[in-house]
Amino acid sequence: xxxxxxxxxxxxxxxxxxxxxxxxxxxxxxxxxxxxxxxxxxxxxxxxxxxxxxxxxxxxxxxxxxxxxxxxxxxxxxxxxxxxxxxxxxxxxxxxxxxxxxxxxxxxxxxxx
Amino acid sequence: xxxxxxxxxxxxxxxxxxxxxxxxxxxxxxxxxxxxxxxxxxxxxxxxxxxxxxxxxxxxxxxxxxxxxxxxxxxxxxxxxxxxxxxxxxxxxxxxxxxxxxxxxxxxxxxxxxxxx
Numbered sequence: 001x002x003x004x005x006x007x008x009x010x011x012x013x014x015x016x017x018x019x020x021x022x023x024x025x026x027x028x029x030x031x032x033x034x035x036x037x038x039x040x041x042x043x044x045x046x047x048x049x050x051x052x053x054x055x056x057x058x059x060x061x062x063x064x065x066x067x068x069x070x071x072x073x074x075x076x077x078x079x080x081x082x083x084x085x086x087x088x089x090x091x092x093x094x095x096x097x098x099x100x101x102x103x104x105x106x107x108x109x110x111x112x113x
Numbered sequence: 114x115x116x117x118x119x120x121x122x123x124x125x126x127x128x129x130x131x132x133x134x135x136x137x138x139x140x141x142x143x144x145x146x147x148x149x150x151x152x153x154x155x156x157x158x159x160x161x162x163x164x165x166x167x168x169x170x171x172x173x174x175x176x177x178x179x180x181x182x183x184x185x186x187x188x189x190x191x192x193x194x195x196x197x198x199x200x201x202x203x204x205x206x207x208x209x210x211x212x213x214x215x216x217x218x219x220x221x222x223x224x225x226x227x228x229x230x
Contacts, residue, residue, distance in 0.1 A: 031216075033216065033217070033218075035218070035220075041222060041223075042117075042204055042206075042220035042221055042222050042223055043158070043204070043206075043218070043220045044220070045216075045217035045218060045219070048216035048217065055216060056216045056217065058217075059217065089156060091158060093158075093218075098216055099210060101146075101148065101160060101163055102160075102218060103160060104150070104157070104158035104159075104160070105157075106155075106156065106157040107156055107157065107158070109156070
């Protein structure tokens with residue numbers, strides 16, 4: 001009974017490159033959420049998606065960041081032209097319904113050189 | 114807007130003792146949920162316990178209990194019989210159940226708990 005799966009666990013990119021973070025929700029969950037955790041801080045909401053739809057992207061930076069959750073396959077958080085400030089842990093969570101507890105993956109640690 | 118405040122950046126507790134981690138919150142939503150998560154040094158986020166704002170009783174899960182005082186807007190986590198494996202960062206979080214706030218969890222800044230021998 002797999003939980004939320006995120007990959008890669010660690011990702012290193014040089015400034016200006018693209019980063020793609022993947023998240024497969026728990027079986028039976030169709031609601032996906034992305035959060036960002038800067039060092040020594042709590043998690044900050046970025047975006048909420050339901051299959052093929054972005055429901056709430058109020059926490060997403062206006063530029064360079066995008067997210068999708070296609071009909072088939074994992075949810076993808078994409079960061080274009082990464083900068084040093086993008087270094088953080090990115091967590092994905094999923095829930096069965098929007099008002100049920102969110103279960104988190106192990107996160108992707110993104111480091112920008 | 115929702116806000117979670119955790120005023121204890123770090124706490125120490127001796128093994129087998131109980132410890133209380135403080136959490137206060139602020140929200141305008143009449144209905145909301147409160148959560149505690151544990152983040153060990155390995156980095157994953159582990160769900161511990163949930164309290165709904167209209168639940169009559171305080172939530173308990175094994176050694177974890179949530180001391181919910183609605184009038185004071187506090188949702189403290191109590192860990193009984195601390196174990197060395199409880200050493201971790203602990204985050205309090207909340208979610209309102211209005212349409213505009215139901216999707217996101219708002220987190221506090223966390224409390225780092227160290228269990229000593």
